Amino acid sequence: MDRKTLEYMEERATKARGIVNRIERLLDQVEQVKRARGVMDLYTRHKTIRLEMKYNELAENNYTTEVVAAINNAFVNVTLAEIRHLEQELAEL
Numbered sequence: 001m002d003r004k005t006l007e008y009m010e011e012r013a014t015k016a017r018g019i020v021n022r023i024e025r026l027l028d029q030v031e032q033v034k035r036a037r038g039v040m041d042l043y044t045r046h047k048t049i050r051l052e053m054k055y056n057e058l059a060e061n062n063y064t065t066e067v068v069a070a071i072n073n074a075f076v077n078v079t080l081a082e083i084r085h086l087e088q089e090l091a092e093l
Contacts, residue, residue: 012093019090026079026086033072040068 042049051064 016090016093019086019093023083023086023090026083030076030079033075036072040071042071 038052040051042051051068
């Protein structure tokens, strides 16, 4: 194996490790969001909005619960789409 081939393989391996690490971080974030309960803070440039779901055993069916569920679902869906994209990129290496 010549030097050029070795450098090429090393570059691909480094890129692949970066992609795998990114996938692992995203999967961890998805799991954290799925386990999250109670409070969600939305940070904007001018104001922080705190959404609190108050419930005992079952979530109340109210505006706040629906907003938090919609945000969680959107986050999970977009993140899983990014993971699929990264897995495809990894396969192409």
